[in-house]
Amino acid sequence: MTKIEEVKVIEIKKSIFADNNKDADALRGELKDRGVFLLNLMSSPGSGKTTTLIRTINLLKDRLRIAVMEADIDSDVDAVKIKEGTGVESIQLHTGGMCHLDAEMTRQGLDNLAPGAADLVILENVGNLVCPAEFDTGAVKNAMILSVPEGHDKPLKYPLMFSVCDLVLINKIDVMPYFDFDLDKCREYVHMRNPKASVIPICARTGEGVEAFAQWLLQEVEHWKN
Amino acid sequence: MHELGIVFYIIKDVKTAALEHDVQHVNAVVMNIGEVSTIVPDYLTDCWRWAVTKEPLLEGSELLINIIPAVTHCDACGREYETVRYGKKCPHCGSDQTWLLKGNEVEIKEIQV
Numbered sequence: 001m002t003k004i005e006e007v008k009v010i011e012i013k014k015s016i017f018a019d020n021n022k023d024a025d026a027l028r029g030e031l032k033d034r035g036v037f038l039l040n041l042m043s044s045p046g047s048g049k050t051t052t053l054i055r056t057i058n059l060l061k062d063r064l065r066i067a068v069m070e071a072d073i074d075s076d077v078d079a080v081k082i083k084e085g086t087g088v089e090s091i092q093l094h095t096g097g098m099c100h101l102d103a104e105m106t107r108q109g110l111d112n113l114a115p116g117a118a119d120l121v122i123l124e125n126v127g128n129l130v131c132p133a134e135f136d137t138g139a140v141k142n143a144m145i146l147s148v149p150e151g152h153d154k155p156l157k158y159p160l161m162f163s164v165c166d167l168v169l170i171n172k173i174d175v176m177p178y179f180d181f182d183l184d185k186c187r188e189y190v191h192m193r194n195p196k197a198s199v200i201p202i203c204a205r206t207g208e209g210v211e212a213f214a215q216w217l218l219q220e221v222e223h224w225k226n
Numbered sequence: 227m228h229e230l231g232i233v234f235y236i237i238k239d240v241k242t243a244a245l246e247h248d249v250q251h252v253n254a255v256v257m258n259i260g261e262v263s264t265i266v267p268d269y270l271t272d273c274w275r276w277a278v279t280k281e282p283l284l285e286g287s288e289l290l291i292n293i294i295p296a297v298t299h300c301d302a303c304g305r306e307y308e309t310v311r312y313g314k315k316c317p318h319c320g321s322d323q324t325w326l327l328k329g330n331e332v333e334i335k336e337i338q339v
Contacts, residue, residue, distance in 0.1 A: 010247050012334040016235040098231045130264055131228045160264070192314070192322070 023103035027138030040139030045127030054085035152186035162193035296329025
């Protein structure tokens with residue numbers, strides 16, 4: 001006679017994102033109470049996140065109190081660059097090998113900033129178009145940078161990233177003539193994924209369009225505080 | 227690396243469930259993974275094998291994966307179709323007023339103890 005091993009099954013039926021989504025909502029609630037606007041900035045590696053931030057912060061630092069959290073797998077080069085380039089508080093978060101930040105890691109980062117010293121906190125997420133889109137960090141708004149050399153078809157290839165973003169910055173527009181990049185097509189693809197997303201073309205190197213991004217931030221921070 | 231992060235989340239949830247049900251050892255965890263969830267099942271099971279060597283509760287346990295086929299619904303004609311085959315555009319009427327009905331799941335279905 002064969003012995004039938006008894007297997008007990010415990011039904012779970014729970015999304016593994018459920019806990020993180022709950023943490024993220026709780027964090028957003030606390031940020032609202034404290035009047036702190038958290039922006040989650042995402043992109044591929046090398047799209048110009050840090051350069052864009054330095055330009056933008058220098059335009060805004062007299063009007064807003066700003067702090068930056070740089071998330072990377074390793075090193076503190078970005079946090080140092082922000083600190084040296086703008087003078088605002090900048091801390092480095094290490095994800096310990098992970099390709100994204102979640103709400104709990106974001107909270108730990110916020111706890112390490114000087115309390116009550118910022119109206120606008122910018123989280124520079126790990127350079128990656130897949131994983132950061134899946135994990136809600138608790139940020140008030142999501143923005144992403146798509147740079148011209150990456151191609152205008154990225155919204156088709158990374159649908160989730162573009163559907164979670166409230167703002168898409170198209171960076172490195174100064175090199176557009178050298179690439180087969182169609183700005184109108186790019187806008188169309190972004191809006192296929194998210195009809196409500198704003199699109200702002202910029203060049204972080206020359207500063208073109210950065211004022212429009214700064215205005216967007218000012219409005220969003222104002223709106224959040226009221 | 228993406229899958230490794232997901233594995234850590236699964237382990238956390240399984241530990242919580244094990245504590246609730248007073249379970250000493252887990253033999254298998256069954257996942258529902260949507261076809262368009264961006265998870266690569268092979269990577270997920272590879273990461274699982276590595277990660278469970280560090281968890282007495284889960285040592286030697288298997289990660290079993292149910293693939294949930296992706297289905298898209300079309301608002302224009304009201305019909306449904308296979309997402310992976312046809313993408314965003316409805317093959318019945320050509321509309322792109324469509325949305326994913328299922329296929330994005332990353333959930334723990336059950337644990338076997």
